[in-house]
Amino acid sequence: MKMRKFEQQLQAYVQHREHLIVSVTRYQAWLDRYELNSVSMNESIRTMLETLRSDRITLAFAAEFSRGKTELINAMFFAETGVRLLPSTPGRTTMCPTELLYDQDGGNYIRLLAIESRLDKLSLSEYKQRSESWMQIDLDCSSPAQMQEAFKELIAVKRVSLDQAKKLGLYHEDLYRGQAPDDSVEIPCWRHAIISFPHHLLKEGLVILDTPGLNALGSEPELTLNMLPNAQAVLFVLAADTGVTKSDLDMWRNHVRGARAKRKSGLIVVMNKVDTLWDDLGSEADIDAAIRSQVDTTASILNVDESVIFPVSAKQGLLAKVKSDQQLLAKSRLIGLEEYLSTVVLDERQQLLVGSVVDGIGHLVNASWTILASEVGDLGKQLEEVHHLGGENQSATVKLMSETREEQNRYLASVDKFQASRRVFSSQTARLLEALSPQRTDEIIQRTKKQMTGSLTTVGMKRVMRSVFDELRDVLQEVVRSTEETRRLVKTIYKIFQNEHGFKEIKPQLFSIRKYQLELELLFEEGEAFRNSASSTLMQQNLVVQKIYDSIIGRARKVMEMAHKDAGMWRAMALSPLLRQIKDHKKMIESRLESLRKVNMSKEHLDARIQELEQAVAPLRMQYDELEEIRKAMQMDEVASDDMMTDMADEERDIGLEPLAAMNG
Ligand SMILES: Nc1nc2c(ncn2[C@@H]2O[C@H](COP(=O)(O)OP(=O)(O)OP(=O)(O)O)[C@@H](O)[C@H]2O)c(=O)[nH]1
Numbered sequence: 001m002k003m004r005k006f007e008q009q010l011q012a013y014v015q016h017r018e019h020l021i022v023s024v025t026r027y028q029a030w031l032d033r034y035e036l037n038s039v040s041m042n043e044s045i046r047t048m049l050e051t052l053r054s055d056r057i058t059l060a061f062a063a064e065f066s067r068g069k070t071e072l073i074n075a076m077f078f079a080e081t082g083v084r085l086l087p088s089t090p091g092r093t094t095m096c097p098t099e100l101l102y103d104q105d106g107g108n109y110i111r112l113l114a115i116e117s118r119l120d121k122l123s124l125s126e127y128k129q130r131s132e133s134w135m136q137i138d139l140d141c142s143s144p145a146q147m148q149e150a151f152k153e154l155i156a157v158k159r160v161s162l163d164q165a166k167k168l169g170l171y172h173e174d175l176y177r178g179q180a181p182d183d184s185v186e187i188p189c190w191r192h193a194i195i196s197f198p199h200h201l202l203k204e205g206l207v208i209l210d211t212p213g214l215n216a217l218g219s220e221p222e223l224t225l226n227m228l229p230n231a232q233a234v235l236f237v238l239a240a241d242t243g244v245t246k247s248d249l250d251m252w253r254n255h256v257r258g259a260r261a262k263r264k265s266g267l268i269v270v271m272n273k274v275d276t277l278w279d280d281l282g283s284e285a286d287i288d289a290a291i292r293s294q295v296d297t298t299a300s301i302l303n304v305d306e307s308v309i310f311p312v313s314a315k316q317g318l319l320a321k322v323k324s325d326q327q328l329l330a331k332s333r334l335i336g337l338e339e340y341l342s343t344v345v346l347d348e349r350q351q352l353l354v355g356s357v358v359d360g361i362g363h364l365v366n367a368s369w370t371i372l373a374s375e376v377g378d379l380g381k382q383l384e385e386v387h388h389l390g391g392e393n394q395s396a397t398v399k400l401m402s403e404t405r406e407e408q409n410r411y412l413a414s415v416d417k418f419q420a421s422r423r424v425f426s427s428q429t430a431r432l433l434e435a436l437s438p439q440r441t442d443e444i445i446q447r448t449k450k451q452m453t454g455s456l457t458t459v460g461m462k463r464v465m466r467s468v469f470d471e472l473r474d475v476l477q478e479v480v481r482s483t484e485e486t487r488r489l490v491k492t493i494y495k496i497f498q499n500e501h502g503f504k505e506i507k508p509q510l511f512s513i514r515k516y517q518l519e520l521e522l523l524f525e526e527g528e529a530f531r532n533s534a535s536s537t538l539m540q541q542n543l544v545v546q547k548i549y550d551s552i553i554g555r556a557r558k559v560m561e562m563a564h565k566d567a568g569m570w571r572a573m574a575l576s577p578l579l580r581q582i583k584d585h586k587k588m589i590e591s592r593l594e595s596l597r598k599v600n601m602s603k604e605h606l607d608a609r610i611q612e613l614e615q616a617v618a619p620l621r622m623q624y625d626e627l628e629e630i631r632k633a634m635q636m637d638e639v640a641s642d643d644m645m646t647d648m649a650d651e652e653r654d655i656g657l658e659p660l661a662a663m664n665g
């Protein structure tokens with residue numbers, strides 16, 4: 001019952017996400033209704049909806065063995081079952097990384113992937129796509145006892161020969177603390193487990209990742225390279241009775257902190273088992289002081305802020321919840337951690353979600369909105385003008401007419417220049433797309449790998465990784481200059497029409513290589529950090545090293561693919577809002593000339609024209625109001641998008657306007 005807070009917050013978050021999905025869908029319907037969409041706009045919206053719909057909140061628990069990760073999960077999320085749902089015992093317990101989630105299509109199960117799958121080329125995420133490769137046990141959700149029994153598979157081990165363990169990359173000298181193992185060693189039966197059942201939090205999209213201590217992070221690269229970095233929060237668990245040991249620190253430095261290099265927030269340190277400090281100390285104040293001093297020490301050793309360290313007792317918290325003992329629950333301090341997760345972590349996630357909508361389709365919505373606003377404004381102005389001219393003499397109208405014709409000519413000349421710049425844009429971006437093409441990336445990867453075949457040593461593979469990254473870096477660097485040029489071209493084209501023909505300002509969608517360069521660097525660093533940390537552990541083994549590099553290179557390939565896809569979208573859409581404004585403006589000038597002609601003809605013609613214009617305004621206003629509502633629902637104004645940020649940075653660099661002609665040359 002004390003989970004209310006997190007539960008409520010999660011529900012609010014889910015509602016908010018639904019709300020965003022509805023508003024994006026409404027925007028799409030709005031575009032359809034007024035025939036304002038295009039293939040690339042639909043693609044952007046589709047991607048956006050997919051992102052929103054597949055959104056999950058993952059909380060990952062990482063630590064050395066026996067720190068109480070599993071007990072903490074039981075206490076925080078599953079106390080209401082009244083039992084210790086996931087197995088947690090002294091010593092090494094959880095044997096394989098376990099994901100708890102709700103799979104709408106799959107129902108209630110525990111799926112287990114055999115440890116031998118490590119010998120295969122397939123990655124964990126590829127295995128996840130093949131349910132037939134997993135052993136499945138169905139769960140009876142009405143019986144916590146049956147579930148508890150089924151979950152015992154999570155701790156299953158078996159004996160295999162030393163050779164086999166080595167082959168699997170699971171033999172590790174430290175495990176045997178100097179003693180030579182027998183001919184056979186104990187290894188986990190399973191490589192990974194996925195548990196699905198309709199728990200209310202899981203149904204809302206919460207995913208909990210429990211990891212085994214003891215090198216699991218080191219021997220399963222996808223955990224450190226993929227799952228921890230992508231989790232909304234990582235809870236690193238320490239135990240108050242042991243303090244920060246050397247192996248805690250190794251894990252923290254090598255796997256946890258590195259995995260969160262990209263995202264500093266959402267890294268939480270839990271100092272578990274504070275109940276071990278309860279017994280010996282008399283007063284509450286003494287206990288408090290002892291806990292505070294532990295927190296202080298931990299903060300300085302790990303180099304984190306005290307505010308992200310949570311001293312708790314998972315065991316007593318679970319007990320308190322099961323027995324509804326409020327006093328004990330307060331003493332376990334679990335609530336503080338839960339509140340932090342619900343406010344800070346979920347709030348941040350909500351901000352990120354809105355931010356992603358703004359980044360993903362903000363420019364589209366804003367462009368639609370600006371264009372409509374100016375259409376409504378232009379018509380209004382025209383109406384006013386026509387009313388006003390009704391009382392004027394003919395010569396004034398004639399003068400206005402000739403002025404408008406002149407403006408029309410000037411405008412047409414600008415449109416000609418626009419067409420020329422558009423051709424430049426088109427050929428510049430074609431070159432950009434070619435440079436970033438997946439074929440080119442693959443060619444680099446294949447060629448480098450081939451050069452290195454035969455040297456499947458750790459060093460050899462490291463060289464492969466370095467060369468691949470060097471070449472990919474070069475590709476990106478090569479297009480930086482041309483991309484900047486093209487960005488300037490786009491902005492200049494927009495500005496020309498804003499300055500010379502009074503177009504309402506639309507911030508054009510811009511594309512920058514920096515984002516992908518940064519991604520690539522972080523990825524490279526991750527790989528290096530992983531390799532360094534691996535030197536003393538299982539990682540010496542080629543099989544695992546090769547997997548790491550395959551996984552890192554695979555992700556680098558994805559970064560390049562994303563750059564290519566984004567550049568393609570940019571090419572398709574960067575000039576579309578302006579194109580629409582240009583057409584609108586042309587129509588507007590023609591309509592004005594038409595109005596002026598009518599003014600000159602007769603009072604009846606003039607009245608008919610006024611009526612025509614009035615009739616045209618009403619549906620536009622309606623369109624505008626609808627869009628305004630959608631825009632508000634998306635909270636467009638509340639978050640500054642990345643695009644706008646890069647745009648601002650660019651603005652500072654720009655020195656005035658370059659004439660279109662110069663850009664054409
Ligand atoms: N005193 C005390 N013991 C705890 C607490 N939390 C967990 N334990 C005990 O510590 C032992 C290990 O707990 P687990 O939850 O299995 O630890 P783990 O981090 O999941 O360990 P692995 O699965 O082996 O990685 C168990 O015997 C728990 O009962 C706590 O808050 N206080």
Ligand SMILES: [Mg+2]
Pocket residue numbers: 069070071087088093094210211212
């Ligand atoms: Mg465990």
